[in-house]
Amino acid sequence: MSNSSIKEKSKKPFLPASSINYSTICRVITEAWPEGIVHETSDLNQVKSFHNKSFDKLRAEFDSILNRCHPASWALEAYRQIAVWTMIYHMPKSDVAKLVGESSELAPIGRYGWRYVTEKAIEKLNGKFTFKKLKPDEQDLNDMFTVLAGMITSSESSNFLHHLKDILKSSYLVFSPSTIQDGFIIRDNKDRALYKNIASYLTSDGHSRSDNPISPHNPVLLAKIDSFLSDNFKFTLEIASKLSIDILEKICGPISAEILVQPYEEAIDFIVSASGISRESVKGFLEFIALNASHPFYEPRDFLRKSQSVRLLNYCGIVLNLSDNLEAIYDDATASHVSITSSKTHLIISPTAISEWLNTFIYKLVSGQRSDLKKYKGSAVELAEIERYYHEDIFEQETKKLLESNNYMCIINLKKVNKKDLSCGEIDIIAFDRDANAMLVIECKNLATIVDARGMGQVINDHFNQKKYHYKFLKKIDWVLNNYHSVASVFKLQHGIDLKPGYSINQIFVTSSPNVVKFLVSEYWVMTFFELRAWLNKNK
Numbered sequence: 001m002s003n004s005s006i007k008e009k010s011k012k013p014f015l016p017a018s019s020i021n022y023s024t025i026c027r028v029i030t031e032a033w034p035e036g037i038v039h040e041t042s043d044l045n046q047v048k049s050f051h052n053k054s055f056d057k058l059r060a061e062f063d064s065i066l067n068r069c070h071p072a073s074w075a076l077e078a079y080r081q082i083a084v085w086t087m088i089y090h091m092p093k094s095d096v097a098k099l100v101g102e103s104s105e106l107a108p109i110g111r112y113g114w115r116y117v118t119e120k121a122i123e124k125l126n127g128k129f130t131f132k133k134l135k136p137d138e139q140d141l142n143d144m145f146t147v148l149a150g151m152i153t154s155s156e157s158s159n160f161l162h163h164l165k166d167i168l169k170s171s172y173l174v175f176s177p178s179t180i181q182d183g184f185i186i187r188d189n190k191d192r193a194l195y196k197n198i199a200s201y202l203t204s205d206g207h208s209r210s211d212n213p214i215s216p217h218n219p220v221l222l223a224k225i226d227s228f229l230s231d232n233f234k235f236t237l238e239i240a241s242k243l244s245i246d247i248l249e250k251i252c253g254p255i256s257a258e259i260l261v262q263p264y265e266e267a268i269d270f271i272v273s274a275s276g277i278s279r280e281s282v283k284g285f286l287e288f289i290a291l292n293a294s295h296p297f298y299e300p301r302d303f304l305r306k307s308q309s310v311r312l313l314n315y316c317g318i319v320l321n322l323s324d325n326l327e328a329i330y331d332d333a334t335a336s337h338v339s340i341t342s343s344k345t346h347l348i349i350s351p352t353a354i355s356e357w358l359n360t361f362i363y364k365l366v367s368g369q370r371s372d373l374k375k376y377k378g379s380a381v382e383l384a385e386i387e388r389y390y391h392e393d394i395f396e397q398e399t400k401k402l403l404e405s406n407n408y409m410c411i412i413n414l415k416k417v418n419k420k421d422l423s424c425g426e427i428d429i430i431a432f433d434r435d436a437n438a439m440l441v442i443e444c445k446n447l448a449t450i451v452d453a454r455g456m457g458q459v460i461n462d463h464f465n466q467k468k469y470h471y472k473f474l475k476k477i478d479w480v481l482n483n484y485h486s487v488a489s490v491f492k493l494q495h496g497i498d499l500k501p502g503y504s505i506n507q508i509f510v511t512s513s514p515n516v517v518k519f520l521v522s523e524y525w526v527m528t529f530f531e532l533r534a535w536l537n538k539n540k
Contacts, residue, residue, distance in 0.1 A: 016084045016110055017141035022177055024146050028057045029179045042172035047184055048161045050173060054180055055154040058147045059303065065144050066117070071124040072320050073135040073328040076261065078117035079318060079348050081141070083258060085110030086356065106149060108451070113148030115312040119301040122293040122318055134328055150180050155304060157183035159453035163460055164198070167191050198516050202450055213398045214512055214529050216366045216390050224389060225365060228382045234284035239277055240358060243285055246275040248351035259350045261329055263343030264319060289357060290317035290347060297375050306454050309372035314364065316357035317349030366390035367448045367512070391446045395512055396428060399444055399529060403431045406536040408440065409495045417486045424479040425472060432491060437503045441480045442510055443473045449513040456516050463517050469509070474523060477507045508532065 032053035034046045041047060066074060089107040136144070161168055161184065170188035173179060186192040216222075226236040235243075251274050252260060262270065268286065272279050291312050292298065298310050312318070322328070323344040326335040334340060364370050368387050374380040392413075400410045408431035415426045429442040450456050463469045480487055488499040507524035509517070510532055518526035527535060 016081055016088065017138070017145040018106060018110070019142040019145065020149060021143055021146040024061065024143065025150060025180060026177050028054050028061070028150065029175070029177070031057055033175055033179075038175075040172055040174050042170075042187075044161060044165060044169065044171060047171060047173045048158050051154040051158040051161070051180075051183070055151055055158065058150040058154065061147045062120075062144070062151065065140065065147060066120060066124065067130065068132050068140055069136045070131045070134050070325055070328040071121040071129055072322050072325065075118050075121035075125065075318060075320060076329045076348060077136055077141065078114040078121060079350075080259060081114040082111060082118070082312075083350055083352065085114065086352070109149050109152045110145070112313075113145070113152060116148070116301065116303055117144060118312050118318060119291070119293075122291065122320060123300055126293045126321055134325065151303060153180055153183060156453045159457055160184075160195075160199075163453065163457035164195065167194055167198075194519060198456075198519050201514050201516055201519075202452065202456060213401070214395050216362050216394065218390075218394055221366070221386065221389055221394065222362075224382070224386050225362065228379065228386065229288075231382070232376055232379055233288045235277075235281040235288070237358075237362075239281050240285060240289075240354075243271065243275055243277060243282065244351055244354040244358060246277075247271060247349070247354065250274040252351055258352075259348060261348050262346065263339055264345040264347045265343065266339055267347040267349075286317070286347065286349075289315055289354065290319045290349065291315040292319035294319070294321055297372055304454070306452065307458065309370055314361075314370060314372070316353035317347060320346045320348065322346055363449075367446055369448050387446075391444070395446050395529070396444045399442065399510055399532070400429060402529070402533055402536065403429070403440070403442075406433075406540065407435060408433050409491065409497065411490050411494060414490065417483075417490060422479060424475040427476050427480070430480060430487065430490075432495075432497075432499070432503070434497060437500075439480075439503050439505045441477050441505065441507045443469070443476065443508075444510050445469065445515075446512045447515060450516065459515060460517065460520065463515075470517075470521065473507070473509060477524065481505065 032050050034041055034043075034050060037046065041050075085107050089111060157180075161171065168184065168186060168191065170191050171184040171186050173184055174182070176182075186195055222237060226238075229240075230236050247260065251270065252258065260267065264286075268279060268282050271277070271282050271286075275282070291310070295310070299308070301311055302308065320329065321344060326340055329346060329348070330340060365373075365383070366387060367390075370383070374383055396412065400412050403410050411427075411430040413426055413428065414430060415422060427441065428444045429440070431440040431442065432438070447459065448455070450459055464471075484499070484501060491497055491499050509515075509521075509524055509526045511526065511528050514528055515526055
């Protein structure tokens with residue numbers, strides 16, 4: 001067993017590629033600029049078309065750069081880039097500036113972009129490919145980072161223009177070297193302020209706080225998740241946590257390695273020996289967390305389809321199917337070792353990536369973001385129960401407790417009145433404060449965290465078109481407003497109080513994470529659980 005590959009990787013300066021090649025950007029801007037327009041255009045169709053064309057040209061440039069080097073070496077280098085951009089993403093801004101200067105805001109681009117490189121590289125490795133040289137150099141890395149930054153910026157701009165066209169109607173585009181980076185310029189001050197509020201709201205986080213009563217880290221829920229993992233993959237969250245620590249402290253730590261690169265079966269044996277965990281559990285864990293393009297559920301990665309579940313965002317390691325050109329991921333001495341040459345599969349993983357995966361996996365599971373796992377036989381029912389338990393037994397119940405602690409009496413999950421189904425469907429919560437003579441009609445929605453324009457667009461589409469949350473909630477509000485006697489009878493039955501006409505009514509759509517729909521509706525308020533808590537405290 002040899003670990004010289006790990007030591008070799010840890011010798012390199014662990015800094016990100018963050019330089020933009022403006023000659024490439026300027027060429028793309030010139031080629032994509034609307035024909036016949038000299039300097040400026042305020043035609044939204046032309047603005048959007050420019051960004052779409054820019055994306056297509058940059059995507060072609062991406063393919064050309066990827067073809068320069070062996071895909072396995074791109075996969076490893078991209079994985080290293082993800083590691084350092086992740087470190088930067090979580091660092092204080094003052095420390096970031098010392099590393100990458102003004103490029104600190106590019107950390108989300110670095111993380112998403114290099115994940116995409118990794119995904120396309122392991123796909124390429126599984127088919128026929130050609131390459132001009134074995135490994136990328138600094139110029140290759142900066143060229144790749146340039147097209148990634150351009151692709152992300154262009155696609156984001158196009159999505160904003162598509163989903164917020166009414167807000168961005170005063171936008172225009174100016175021909176300059178920063179046209180792609182600028183995205184668009186909003187002429188109207190009011191629209192510009194609203195857009196900034198929406199864009200900044202996308203980056204807020206409804207979960208990352210210590211006082212989080214809607215955290216999914218609930219003993220009953222964790223037991224359900226453990227049961228699912230144990231039944232299907234032979235490990236538990238406790239085993240995953242121990243493996244993360246053992247890989248860091250017993251494997252990578254002693255040799256100052258950031259990333260573990262080893263033949264797959266050898267890595268399993270190595271981790272089993274270091275952790276004392278059974279081989280079955282270690283193997284199940286690695287199969288669960290390592291992205292493998294040979295897996296039957298894998299589908300070719302589409303840069304623009306962020307709804308895809310089987311992508312590196314939901315994994316923390318990669319499997320490379322590689323039997324020759326082993327120097328692409330190992331140093332020359334290690335590549336000739338018998339344990340390396342006899343292996344056709346290799347694992348790349350880091351303990352910090354496992355740690356981050358552990359912090360996000362549960363949130364993704366309970367919010368329905370791991371639809372890929374429902375493809376495993378018998379797992380759909382278990383996952384549906386996990387999602388239901390979090391929504392009803394944690395999120396809705398904690399919202400009810402919050403209201404009750406603020407002097408509200410609550411009717412929860414109202415489905416029937418006098419044994420008849422409500423025509424509007426189930427109402428999550430009707431709350432009444434007798435002292436203030438005030439009623440709240442509340443809809444609770446456990447929604448995935450939005451981090452970009454495409455995710456924002458999906459939430460907007462779900463709210464108004466696909467799942468029609470907006471119209472369903474309006475129907476429930478209308479029922480409460482027009483069925484006083486039915487509402488009064490329920491409060492009399494459950495709380496023994498007599499409602500008197502004349503109480504005020506407010507309607508609140510409560511979410512588990514920030515939702516930009518709050519800027520797009522006027523018929524009711526949209527708040528996160530924590531915004532609701534702040535509002536209740538303010539109005540005591």
